[in-house]
Amino acid sequence: MAPEPKQPPEAARPVVTMRDIAAAAAVSQSTVSRVLSGAETRVPIAERTRERVIEASRQLGYRPNPLARGLRGASTNLIGAVVRDFSDPFFAEAIEALVKETMAHGYNVVLGHIHPRLEEAIPLTSVLETRHTDAVILLGDLRVHPQLLADLRGSQVPVIGLWQGTGQLEFPSADTDDRAGIRAGLHHLADLGHRRIAFVSAELPGEFWVREVAYTDFMRERFDGVPADYVQRCPNTLAGGDAALRRLMALPEPPTAVATSTDLLAVGVLHAAHSLGATVPEHLSVVGFDDILISSHTVPALTTSRMPTAKLVSYAVDLAVSLSRDPEASREPSLQIFEPDLVVRDSTARPYRG
Structure with a gap:
């Protein structure tokens, strides 16, 4: 047998x-x-x-599942995080900050990634229905997923938004003063003596043009306008920043300085500048925005507006925990603004006079 x-x-x-x-x-x-x-x-x-x-x-x-404690109304000590884009280094650092902050509160994080097709995303509705998480924190503008936002609006768990863009607020939210961050970098370049300042603008989900508008407003106020083709829109990738600078440097009167809407683009700009022989900062100054980890390790180290990520995440986790423990607390949409700081490093200098 x-x-x-x-x-x-x-x-x-x-x-x-x-x-x-x-x-x-x-x-x-x-x-x-x-x-x-x-x-x-x-x-x-x-x-x-x-x-x-x-x-x-x-x-x-x-x-x-052990998480079924939530079915009986008990806390699961889990906070859900819905991330717009895992591939973006900025969000990778935001997730790390979120994990550290939730652990400090005695919680753990359940991550969900939004794919281009909603049906491929984490089944948030079923998770929320069974109360597997005590609260949900959104990382990034998710307005391109209206069904997801509708599901979240109808959920019983509190939802907190971080970096939700310029659209109508859906939940209690926190963001940075993007205009102030861009203007700080531009003031720095102008004070160094730059006049021909270009801008590389990331194409992001939603209508996220606050940083680009801050640039055009500054240039009109300080220099009476923006030279033709000095605003270059591109994907928020290293290749996007690289290609944008090549277009700028091919102009009849190329810029002496470039500000970018993200550090990811700025790193691409630095790469293109090196390839083109436009030495940074001697021949070209570069300013980014976000201060992701790699920014202090580029060659040269990048001048950038530092996103107060730790402060935003701490605010969101505190609020998420507080709302989850008090069902009667208001969950009306609101917005808490945090100020960025300009970090001056080696990628900026006075215009080349050779």
Whole structure:
């Protein structure tokens, strides 16, 4: 007689989800959730349906997730974070700050990434329905995902927004004074004696042109306008910044200084400047915005407006925890503004006089 096949070790067995039970019992996932949680329902669940769900869960070997504490109304000590773009170094650093801050409060973070197609994103609705998180923090402007925002507006958990752009506020939010950050960098360049200052503007989700508008306003106030083609829009990538500077340096009267709307673009600008022989800062000054980790390690080190990321994240976590513990507290949309600081490094100098 052939030996019976060995059962896979416990850790190797696939995790059975409510979705699996719903498929086996031919019911909706929400019905499975209500049956297994024992929650009261406005419309009673038929006894035969309840038995079918329970039998399917037994046959599949379903084990309730430890997070199901939230089903009973208890805190899960989890904070959900929905991130607009994991590939952006700025958000990578924001996530690290968020993890540190939540741990300091005795919480952990559940990360969700928004893909171009909403159906590929984390199933936030089901997570929120079962209260697997005590609160949700949004990182970045998510207005290009209206259905997601609609789901969040209808959720029972508090939602806090960070860097939500210039649209209508949906939730209690915090952001930086982008105009002040851009103007600080431009004042620095102008005080050094630069007049031909160009701007490389990142194309980001939503209508996020605050930093570009701050540049054009400054140039009109200080120098009576912006020279033709001195604003270059491009993807928020290293390649985008590289290509934008090449276009600027090909102009009949190229700039002596370039400000960018993100540090990621500024690093691309530095790369192109080196390739073109436009030595920074002797022949070209460069100013960024965000002060991501790499900014102090570029060659030369980048002058930039520092995003007060730690302060924004601390504010968001404090508010998320506070609202999760007080259901009666107001969750009306609001906006807390934090000021950036200009960090002067080696990428800026007086205009070349050779």
